[in-house]
Amino acid sequence: DIQMTQSPSSLSASVGDRVTITCQASQDISNYLNWYQQKPGKAPKLLIYDASNLETGVPSRFSGSGSGTDFTFTISSLQPEDIATYYCQQYDNLFTFGGGTKVEIK
Amino acid sequence: QVQLQESGPGLVKPSQTLSLTCTVSGGSISSGDYYWSWIRQPPGKGLEWIGYIYYSGSTYYNPSLKSRVTISVDTSKNQFSLKLSSVTAADTAVYYCARLVVPAAKTAAGAFDIWGQGTMVTVSS
Numbered sequence: 001d002i003q004m005t006q007s008p009s010s011l012s013a014s015v016g017d018r019v020t021i022t023c024q025a026s027q028d029i030s031n032y033l034n035w036y037q038q039k040p041g042k043a044p045k046l047l048i049y050d051a052s053n054l055e056t057g058v059p060s061r062f063s064g065s066g067s068g069t070d071f072t073f074t075i076s077s078l079q080p081e082d083i084a085t086y087y088c089q090q091y092d093n094l095f096t097f098g099g100g101t102k103v104e105i106k
Numbered sequence: 107q108v109q110l111q112e113s114g115p116g117l118v119k120p121s122q123t124l125s126l127t128c129t130v131s132g133g134s135i136s137s138g139d140y141y142w143s144w145i146r147q148p149p150g151k152g153l154e155w156i157g158y159i160y161y162s163g164s165t166y167y168n169p170s171l172k173s174r175v176t177i178s179v180d181t182s183k184n185q186f187s188l189k190l191s192s193v194t195a196a197d198t199a200v201y202y203c204a205r206l207v208v209p210a211a212k213t214a215a216g217a218f219d220i221w222g223q224g225t226m227v228t229v230s231s
Contacts, residue, residue: 001169032216034214034216034217034218036218042223043202043204043221043222043223043224044153044202044218044221045221046214046217046218046219049213049214049215049216049217050214050215053213053214055214055219087152087153089153089217089218091209091215091216091217094155094166094168094169095155095206095216095218096155097152097153097154097155098152099152100152100153
């Protein structure tokens with residue numbers, strides 16, 4: 001099984017801040033990594049696929065990078081509507097999600 | 107625009123079988139570009155992939171649940187279904203159906219790109 005470890009598990013930042021979340025895979029997964037946003041009471045929404053590609057319609061303040069075992073998700077300027085939990089997901093071998101990062105406004 | 111909608115009982119007794127259906131609208135479940143998946147999320151916890159089915163009927167399940175899971179498809183109704191047997195309180199969760207882009211796709215391969223709204227299933231006597 002491939003384990004996905006996200007950090008931090010939660011963070012608090014001010015509007016306009018740059019926010020960074022990391023995701024580490026237990027083995028090399030190339031760029032087979034996606035990122036999702038889940039708002040309270042809602043289904044997850046795909047934001048980034050293949051580690052760095054922005055899904056259609058997703059604001060450009062969201063970005064992703066990385067390959068192999070280490071990946072980064074960034075919100076360049078945090079907005080109030082970005083309050084959510086963010087998950088990484090690998091698809092190199094079946095499908096597993098990270099534990100999530102809850103983003104709150106300070 | 108493709109939409110997915112889960113349906114089924116919200117309460118299941120321990121040791122019984124959980125049964126859910128996902129209805130696909132706005133597109134055909136027989137598209138070769140997608141698998142059709144089930145994912146669950148226990149209250150306050152993370153996401154767990156359960157399994158997927160192709161329109162042809164071929165399936166793949168999470169090894170941790172494989173002995174208890176059956177996913178089936180009804181292309182005439184544009185629906186696919188989940189059965190999870192011998193449930194316990196640990197199976198209490200929000201269950202989502204989701205569209206999974208096939209690995210051979212040029213973009214977003216391996217991504218769950220469309221999700222249903224989710225349905226809460228509680229296992230309790």
